[in-house]
Amino acid sequence: MLEPKQLTNIGFDHIIQNLQPFSVYGDELRRRVRPYKKDEREKLTAELENVKLLAKAFERDPASFSPLARALMLLKDIRRSLARSRETTLTDIELFEIKRFLIVLESLAAACAELPAARELNGVEIFPMTAALDIVDPDGMRAQTFRLPDDSSEELARIRRERKAADIALRTASPDEKDGLSAKRTRLAALEENEELRLRGEMTRAFAVYSEQLGKLIESIARLDFALAKARLMLDLHGCVPEIAEEAGENEAKLVLTDMVNPALGEALREKGREFTPVSIELARGSTVITGANMGGKSVAVKTLALNAYLAMAGMPVFAKEAVLPMLSDIHLLAEDMEDSRGGLSSFGGEMVRFDAILRGCSENPGALVLLDEFARGTNPHEGSALVRAAVRYFEEKKQAFAVLTTHFDDVAVLAPVHYQVMGLRRADESALASALAAAEERSAGELLSRFMDYGLYRVPAGVNPPRDALRICRALGISDGFMRFVHE
Amino acid sequence: MLYELIQPYTSVSTVGMCKNAGKTTVLNELIRLCAEHGETVALTSVGRDGERSDLVTGTKKPEIFVYSGTLIATAADCLDLGDVSREILWTSGMPTPMGEVVLARAWSDGLVQLAGPSMTAQLRVIREKMLELGAGRVFIDGALSRKSLAMPAVSDAAILSTGASYSRDMKKTVNDTAHSAALMSLERTEREDVPEDAEQKFTVLCGSKAQCFELAEDAADALRRAEKAAVLIRGGVTDRAAEAFFSAGRALSGTEFIAEDGSRLLLSAGNYEKLLRAGSRFTVLKTTRLLAVTVNPFSAYGTHYDTDAFLDAMRRAVPAGVPVLNVKTKDA
Numbered sequence: 001m002l003e004p005k006q007l008t009n010i011g012f013d014h015i016i017q018n019l020q021p022f023s024v025y026g027d028e029l030r031r032r033v034r035p036y037k038k039d040e041r042e043k044l045t046a047e048l049e050n051v052k053l054l055a056k057a058f059e060r061d062p063a064s065f066s067p068l069a070r071a072l073m074l075l076k077d078i079r080r081s082l083a084r085s086r087e088t089t090l091t092d093i094e095l096f097e098i099k100r101f102l103i104v105l106e107s108l109a110a111a112c113a114e115l116p117a118a119r120e121l122n123g124v125e126i127f128p129m130t131a132a133l134d135i136v137d138p139d140g141m142r143a144q145t146f147r148l149p150d151d152s153s154e155e156l157a158r159i160r161r162e163r164k165a166a167d168i169a170l171r172t173a174s175p176d177e178k179d180g181l182s183a184k185r186t187r188l189a190a191l192e193e194n195e196e197l198r199l200r201g202e203m204t205r206a207f208a209v210y211s212e213q214l215g216k217l218i219e220s221i222a223r224l225d226f227a228l229a230k231a232r233l234m235l236d237l238h239g240c241v242p243e244i245a246e247e248a249g250e251n252e253a254k255l256v257l258t259d260m261v262n263p264a265l266g267e268a269l270r271e272k273g274r275e276f277t278p279v280s281i282e283l284a285r286g287s288t289v290i291t292g293a294n295m296g297g298k299s300v301a302v303k304t305l306a307l308n309a310y311l312a313m314a315g316m317p318v319f320a321k322e323a324v325l326p327m328l329s330d331i332h333l334l335a336e337d338m339e340d341s342r343g344g345l346s347s348f349g350g351e352m353v354r355f356d357a358i359l360r361g362c363s364e365n366p367g368a369l370v371l372l373d374e375f376a377r378g379t380n381p382h383e384g385s386a387l388v389r390a391a392v393r394y395f396e397e398k399k400q401a402f403a404v405l406t407t408h409f410d411d412v413a414v415l416a417p418v419h420y421q422v423m424g425l426r427r428a429d430e431s432a433l434a435s436a437l438a439a440a441e442e443r444s445a446g447e448l449l450s451r452f453m454d455y456g457l458y459r460v461p462a463g464v465n466p467p468r469d470a471l472r473i474c475r476a477l478g479i480s481d482g483f484m485r486f487v488h489e
Numbered sequence: 490m491l492y493e494l495i496q497p498y499t500s501v502s503t504v505g506m507c508k509n510a511g512k513t514t515v516l517n518e519l520i521r522l523c524a525e526h527g528e529t530v531a532l533t534s535v536g537r538d539g540e541r542s543d544l545v546t547g548t549k550k551p552e553i554f555v556y557s558g559t560l561i562a563t564a565a566d567c568l569d570l571g572d573v574s575r576e577i578l579w580t581s582g583m584p585t586p587m588g589e590v591v592l593a594r595a596w597s598d599g600l601v602q603l604a605g606p607s608m609t610a611q612l613r614v615i616r617e618k619m620l621e622l623g624a625g626r627v628f629i630d631g632a633l634s635r636k637s638l639a640m641p642a643v644s645d646a647a648i649l650s651t652g653a654s655y656s657r658d659m660k661k662t663v664n665d666t667a668h669s670a671a672l673m674s675l676e677r678t679e680r681e682d683v684p685e686d687a688e689q690k691f692t693v694l695c696g697s698k699a700q701c702f703e704l705a706e707d708a709a710d711a712l713r714r715a716e717k718a719a720v721l722i723r724g725g726v727t728d729r730a731a732e733a734f735f736s737a738g739r740a741l742s743g744t745e746f747i748a749e750d751g752s753r754l755l756l757s758a759g760n761y762e763k764l765l766r767a768g769s770r771f772t773v774l775k776t777t778r779l780l781a782v783t784v785n786p787f788s789a790y791g792t793h794y795d796t797d798a799f800l801d802a803m804r805r806a807v808p809a810g811v812p813v814l815n816v817k818t819k820d821a
Binding site for chain 2: 076091092093095096097145146147160163164167170171185186189190192193
């Protein structure tokens with residue numbers, strides 16, 4: 001599966017950081033988010049259905065969620081005290097937190113009851129626990145504070161009465177009387193502490209009966225809150241809930257992502273005054289090749305694909321118009337800008353070692369998504385090209401994985417049944433580009449060039465070779481004529 | 490007299506020059522006086538200092554005596570070291586080494602141990618919460634170091650305690666106390682061109698010009714070429730910065746150094762005096778009102794001072810208008 005560094009690189013961390021659950025419980029799920037395993041399709045689809053339900057309801061009437069949000073924000077983490085309630089006597093601070101929690105739970109449950117969407121969610125059941133609340137709030141006042149009432153026991157009432165009398169006596173006592181009264185005060189304080197401890201013990205044991213049920217309820221709250229956070233983010237960033245296809249034969253399985261974007265990269269582009277060009281791709285088991293000019297956005301397409309596939313497997317919304325994916329057994333990404341030279345191997349050596357691990361992973365767990373960005377770029381073009389061609393043929397023949405290879409080697413695309421191209425400068429108006437570049441400062445030429453690029457992915461018939469834009473780009477960038485003459489010779 | 494002094498202020502902090510300076514005596518006296526006048530007070534302290542480190546091991550007994558109705562903000566573990574009967578009102582979510590800071594109401598008279606939050610922003614939240622819950626006045630048991638002198642950000646006024654335990658040399662005690670008192674009594678700057686959002690460490694204001702610097706050396710350089718300038722210093726004013734400013738030489742005459750508040754002046758008394766002698770002066774953005782200096786002529790280490798001589802020397806050394814009191818005697 002993708003490594004932490006790769007998750008940052010493809011923009012997954014950006015998504016996770018933008019998720020904002022209201023409660024500590026939802027936030028814990030956010031921090032722990034991970035892809036569902038291949039045999040957890042039911043769990044994954046249940047989660048995605050929840051996101052869909054909540055998104056629909058939230059979009060229709062966001063204000064109706066305010067009471068729920070307010071209650072969620074007020075919840076504190078009481079799980080440690082729940083566990084402790086089964087082992088020992090809780091402190092008054094812990095009982096205070098539990099009482100507050102149960103009071104908030106009453107309003108949370110009421111808020112859920114008002115929301116039809118919340119009632120339909122899979123695996124989410126939120127209800128008030130009034131019997132438990134009555135135990136930690138014996139006088140039923142529902143005050144947002146905690147103190148054992150005087151009438152908790154006759155003994156406590158008696159001690160507190162005596163203590164009050166001692167306090168008053170001590171305030172007006174003469175210096176001679178003070179020592180005796182102080183000692184009495186200290187003794188009464190100890191007695192009160194002991195009696196409170198005994199009463200808290202009784203209270204804790206009565207409450208502990210509900211602790212497991214409350215623990216399960218907290219899991220429900222976490223699921224609701226986290227799914228709601230996903231739904232809100234999806235609406236904010238115009239994503240959609242992916243459809244997870246049922247198990248299909250290796251020839252039928254399809255992965256379709258239409259008009260995907262990558263929010264992290266999109267944001268970076270917007271800061272430069274540009275827009276992210278949505279990319280669409282349809283993959284079958286076997287090999288798919290993406291070709292395209294330098295600077296053309298092949299790597300961006302791969303990262304965007306990796307991100308959205310990972311999001312779908314993690315039960316998150318994807319950032320696309322439409323998405324249909326099978327359960328993926330794994331997602332592998334091999335890309336130059338994410339390599340490190342571990343173990344003293346050259347970058348090429350490192351790449352091949354990792355590639356071998358991917359091959360092994362694919363035969364052990366069929367049904368993975370394999371993304372190879374400019375595979376074998378680090379060696380000479382002749383052998384590099386041979387390696388890429390071999391990889392294309394290997395994945396196509398084995399049909400173990402959805403393999404995507406980007407390359408600008410010639411003669412590779414012809415081997416793959418599916419071939420996409422990043423359009424690049426192909427459709428750009430040459431004269432407009434030339435005059436714009438002539439007017440531009442040297443330093444901003446690259447920036448300007450990118451505005452004439454078409455970053456869209458287009459499916460092309462098998463057998464078409466990658467565009468040869470390198471020389472055009474050199475010309476457009478105004479690389480010195482003297483040098484360019486040598487190139488043409 | 491103490492009660493009259495604190496009358497106009499909603500939050501008052503107590504600061505000590507050292508252990509056994511009588512800070513706790515002052516605090517207890519303030520609590521007693523307010524109780525006599527029927528006031529509901531609230532108490533907290535600034536984090537944890539040397540004095541409080543003993544209480545984790547339980548070697549130090551709580552010694553602040555409160556009356557029924559008092560609000561107390563202290564770390565959860567410290568709550569159990571006291572013996573008041575209590576009601577838990579609020580948990581702050583602010584962690585300390587002794588547990589989360591908890592707000593409780595005393596339902597009896599008794600002893601409490603204070604260990605509040607250590608960050609100014611947190612103290613401010615606690616103070617507001619206590620006022621919201623009905624406290625008429627908030628006392629903040631300050632730390633034992635100049636580093637958090639009176640914290641103008643959280644308290645309107647302060648009382649400084651000093652005593653024979655500070656040094657065997659009474660002259661040193663008097664001088665150092667007077668220096669602290671002077672820092673706590675600095676006036677607010679009268680300049681109106683002080684930028685509120687200066688991000689860099691030093692801002693040199695001269696005429697209508699404002700130049701920002703990260704390094705004291707660069708600021709001193711700019712100062713040398715300026716006249717009647719002011720230097721706004723964000724955060725602590727250290728000896729290192731002071732020594733860099735000496736290089737501005739004669740340009741120091743007439744220069745106004747503006748600190749955020751008196752507690753940020755961390756430089757030694759010697760360097761402070763040296764800058765004053767060079768003709769510069771110190772002001773602050775936020776002032777504290779130093780209400781009184783209290784003295785304790787008895788030392789925990791055996792070298793007591795002569796009460797009258799100490800009081801007399803202290804009275805002559807502190808800024809004008811600041812009363813010097815002996816809390817153990819009646820004039821408190």
